[in-house]
Amino acid sequence: xxxxxxxxxIITTLTLFSCSSDSTSPDxxxxxxxxxxxxxxxxxxxxxxxxxEIAFSDNVExxxxxxxxxxxxxxxxxxxxxxxxxxxxxxxxxxxNLSGKNDIIHSxxxxxxxxxxxxxxxxxxxxxxxxxxxxxxxxxxVEHE
Amino acid sequence: MYKHLISLLxxxxxxxxxxxxxxxxxxxxxxxxxxSGAVVQLGxxxxxxxxxxFFTISGLSxxxxxxxxxxxxxxxxxxIIELKSNxxxxxxxxxxxxxxxxxAVNSTSQTIExxxxxxxxSITTNFSGSLASSLENTAGxxxxxxxxxAAKPIIxxxxxxxxxxxxxxxxxxxxxxxxxxxxxxxxxxxxxxxxIKGAASIRYGSxxxxxxxxxxxxxxxxxxxIQGNITLxxxxxxxxxxxAFDLKxxxxxxxxxxxxxxxxxxxxxxxxxxxxxxTRNIPIHNRKLKNTAGMxxxxxxxxxxMGENYQSTFLLSNNRTKAGFFPxxxxxxxxxxxxxxxxxxxxxxxxxxxxxxxVQNSHQWNFxxxxxxxxxxxxxxxxxxxxxxxxxxxxxxxxxSHSDVxxxxxxxxxxxxxxxxxxxSSFSQTELGLQSHYQQNTIKGYNFLLPEYKQxxxxxxxxxxxKLSNQIKFNLGxxxxxxxxxxxxxxxxxxxxxxxxxNYSQEIANQYALRSPELSKNFSNLNGKMGLLYTPxxxxxxxxxxxxxxxxxxxxxxxxxxxxxGSFRHEKGDSSLNSEKGYTADLxxxxxxxxxxIGVNPYLYYFSNFIYLKPSGAxxxxxxxxxxxxxxxxxxxxxxxxxESEITWNRFQTTxxxxxxxxxxxxxxxxxxxxxxxxxxxxxxxxxxxDSKHLKNTEIYFSGKYFAxxxxxxxxxxxxxxxxxxxxxxxxxxxxxxxxxxxxxSVQNLWDTHxxxxxxxxxxxxxxxxxxxxxxxxxxxx
Numbered sequence: 001x002x003x004x005x006x007x008x009x010i011i012t013t014l015t016l017f018s019c020s021s022d023s024t025s026p027d028x029x030x031x032x033x034x035x036x037x038x039x040x041x042x043x044x045x046x047x048x049x050x051x052x053e054i055a056f057s058d059n060v061e062x063x064x065x066x067x068x069x070x071x072x073x074x075x076x077x078x079x080x081x082x083x084x085x086x087x088x089x090x091x092x093x094x095x096x097n098l099s100g101k102n103d104i105i106h107s108x109x110x111x112x113x114x115x116x117x118x119x120x121x122x123x124x125x126x127x128x129x130x131x132x133x134x135x136x137x138x139x140x141x142v143e144h145e
Numbered sequence: 146m147y148k149h150l151i152s153l154l155x156x157x158x159x160x161x162x163x164x165x166x167x168x169x170x171x172x173x174x175x176x177x178x179x180x181s182g183a184v185v186q187l188g189x190x191x192x193x194x195x196x197x198x199f200f201t202i203s204g205l206s207x208x209x210x211x212x213x214x215x216x217x218x219x220x221x222x223x224x225i226i227e228l229k230s231n232x233x234x235x236x237x238x239x240x241x242x243x244x245x246x247x248x249a250v251n252s253t254s255q256t257i258e259x260x261x262x263x264x265x266x267s268i269t270t271n272f273s274g275s276l277a278s279s280l281e282n283t284a285g286x287x288x289x290x291x292x293x294x295a296a297k298p299i300i301x302x303x304x305x306x307x308x309x310x311x312x313x314x315x316x317x318x319x320x321x322x323x324x325x326x327x328x329x330x331x332x333x334x335x336x337x338x339x340x341i342k343g344a345a346s347i348r349y350g351s352x353x354x355x356x357x358x359x360x361x362x363x364x365x366x367x368x369x370x371i372q373g374n375i376t377l378x379x380x381x382x383x384x385x386x387x388x389a390f391d392l393k394x395x396x397x398x399x400x401x402x403x404x405x406x407x408x409x410x411x412x413x414x415x416x417x418x419x420x421x422x423x424t425r426n427i428p429i430h431n432r433k434l435k436n437t438a439g440m441x442x443x444x445x446x447x448x449x450x451m452g453e454n455y456q457s458t459f460l461l462s463n464n465r466t467k468a469g470f471f472p473x474x475x476x477x478x479x480x481x482x483x484x485x486x487x488x489x490x491x492x493x494x495x496x497x498x499x500x501x502x503x504v505q506n507s508h509q510w511n512f513x514x515x516x517x518x519x520x521x522x523x524x525x526x527x528x529x530x531x532x533x534x535x536x537x538x539x540x541x542x543x544x545x546s547h548s549d550v551x552x553x554x555x556x557x558x559x560x561x562x563x564x565x566x567x568x569x570s571s572f573s574q575t576e577l578g579l580q581s582h583y584q585q586n587t588i589k590g591y592n593f594l595l596p597e598y599k600q601x602x603x604x605x606x607x608x609x610x611x612k613l614s615n616q617i618k619f620n621l622g623x624x625x626x627x628x629x630x631x632x633x634x635x636x637x638x639x640x641x642x643x644x645x646x647x648n649y650s651q652e653i654a655n656q657y658a659l660r661s662p663e664l665s666k667n668f669s670n671l672n673g674k675m676g677l678l679y680t681p682x683x684x685x686x687x688x689x690x691x692x693x694x695x696x697x698x699x700x701x702x703x704x705x706x707x708x709x710x711g712s713f714r715h716e717k718g719d720s721s722l723n724s725e726k727g728y729t730a731d732l733x734x735x736x737x738x739x740x741x742x743i744g745v746n747p748y749l750y751y752f753s754n755f756i757y758l759k760p761s762g763a764x765x766x767x768x769x770x771x772x773x774x775x776x777x778x779x780x781x782x783x784x785x786x787x788x789e790s791e792i793t794w795n796r797f798q799t800t801x802x803x804x805x806x807x808x809x810x811x812x813x814x815x816x817x818x819x820x821x822x823x824x825x826x827x828x829x830x831x832x833x834x835x836d837s838k839h840l841k842n843t844e845i846y847f848s849g850k851y852f853a854x855x856x857x858x859x860x861x862x863x864x865x866x867x868x869x870x871x872x873x874x875x876x877x878x879x880x881x882x883x884x885x886x887x888x889x890x891s892v893q894n895l896w897d898t899h900x901x902x903x904x905x906x907x908x909x910x911x912x913x914x915x916x917x918x919x920x921x922x923x924x925x926x927x
Contacts, residue, residue: 026815028858066764066771070537089539091647095764125771131760131860133771135423 027130031058062098090115169201169571257676276332295327303355329501331443344694347622382918385410416899430485439468495532514568538643553589596661602628634663715765747786755781779812822855843877868900
């Protein structure tokens, strides 16, 4: 039974080693994003100003955000050969820094007068200090008068 | 008291006074190839054959003994040995006439390396859509699943480019870096599968860090025989209909083998009506994942010559797969793309199709106990991803032709391997090898992901085996590898024009437009290993393996720059990456008796240079991209253990397997992604009828697999809740005269449990695992 005793000792050591908890567990919690404005499927006229309000929060510390607006058309088949008129799909992007555990972004963006009308994706990305990322999307309906 | 001691002393002296002889031998199969792990029993002595097929039993006295040699893939060999002096014999094992006659049990042979052999019967009866997923209930092995028809093996949490897959000794060269690619190998035509856990770098070179999956399907049939099988398969979870056929014939020295299989399946049935992804409710109509239908066909032909001192085979095989992608898996899920199309078998855009062609030619010469073998191989892997033309860049026009080919990769590999087996004595053998391959990748398609590249690699190794005594065997190995890769640069002028039109500076537009740099790089690696096996008696065994392993970085890790739709991220390569380097310590302790078997297997890996994707914290300016993930290197640690136990009592056989993995990269202590959590598998098998007039091997089983919550996650992974899933099965072999068809009925996920798998490609989309599956398989040998 002597080999068994040695074996048990080795297993116990390895188990204890692997079960040791880290004093500082790395942060894997994503920041939360709350898109207050625009609301989902909100309509906006081309040429008008779009109000943006987004609330962020994180368990440790927020780092940065990115807003992206792009044309989604009818199911993401961007077939360029179909474009007949003068309107062009609108592309908007902006980035900024965030700080603390809670932060809010307020801004306004002008929808170009020649923006192609239809459905757009309004997306927000957020990063926390540890690199955890979250994404949120709402749909935006750009119309002509 | 002294009287007893003196008589004991005389007895001992008397025993020692007898002459001691040694019986040694070589065990080979029908084609003179060595058989390792065969159990050799002589009277009360038991040992097992080494990787060269050698065994020795010493300390024997004169007399007659019954020698028995057994191995799961061969018929039992019995012989009466008359021992008058030291004797060396040669034993040839005959293959089991019908592979299906074996009991579907895995065997852990007493070899130094940590290997587990899985029979063809076990793979086909555990078939659950692909070869890799059929191996999931092997201790230490998990499958990285991509829907229902494709999976890749994970050994101890390490997968993709960290598990080497070899077919008949030649490394399988597909595109393993992708998370949505499976293993292009036919599960039905495999004859023997060996899982090597831990560093297997000496024989397999780069990528054998977690271990290796060694597949053999080129063995020669038994002399003067003709035999075949027809298999029919049906699976309810995705309405699979499948059939497989194989035929092999040998007349004296010449033989041929043919096999083919075909699988056709529809959309995968899951356990939910809606998925919540990015706070949006995504409907799953009829609980079926839209567009996950697919098909696969395989064909293989082999001819060979088996002479006394020369054997040669030529093999040609082709695997073709076509499988749809769930439309919600690429980019932001669009509700109108997920509408029910009322057809669960059609394969629409987006889908992938792969064709893998293999040509192998091998030769072997025997010179008394020495052997020389040469294996030449050619592989072509053509992978296409088809999707209706789409782009975010207004200035990119629809291609005039092939406007639906998004990605098209053509990977060709030529390989040549030579091995020399030198037999110095029955106690000492040396294996020498030289392996090289040349690989070329060309690309097409309207989207760019992977650059064109050329790669040349060569390695040479020496592995020395030594048997110190009946109780102690050890081996020592060393290997040197040289690899050189050259990537063709790719500059995306369309992207450059688009970005400058969006008012980005020329400098930034330039950075993003250089999708892959022109790069030439060499890698040199030296690795070694030491293994020891101690078997104090027939019941106990202790094996220790210490070794180093490596892998050269892939073209993507060195030169990527852009969105990888398979992982939904902007990935950026690093041309300064060095080879990944690991050090392993693996200990196996086993006890095996007639009715009871138990094994404990703790292990430890240390990586001095682990390549991983680090979230950079900087946003990509590309549409639909979050932050940039940068390939980087760091030190990492991986440890864990496996526990296996098998108890046979009357007609019951109980199997218990438990696995645990603990790992982290040492830069900022995050665990490694896609690490399987602690899991426990239990199976109870009951034999109803062993052998009767019309039935034999009639068995039923039920099994349960428990996965603990995986809350040790890397950044941007989800915590996967615990799950417990049960399976039920029934199998029997019928006896109709000379025909013995086998019927296997199984129900997987008996209770239609709603659960997630941490190692699933679709986990990130909150898609649960498949629902209840009722499977029927009929195997008819002829």
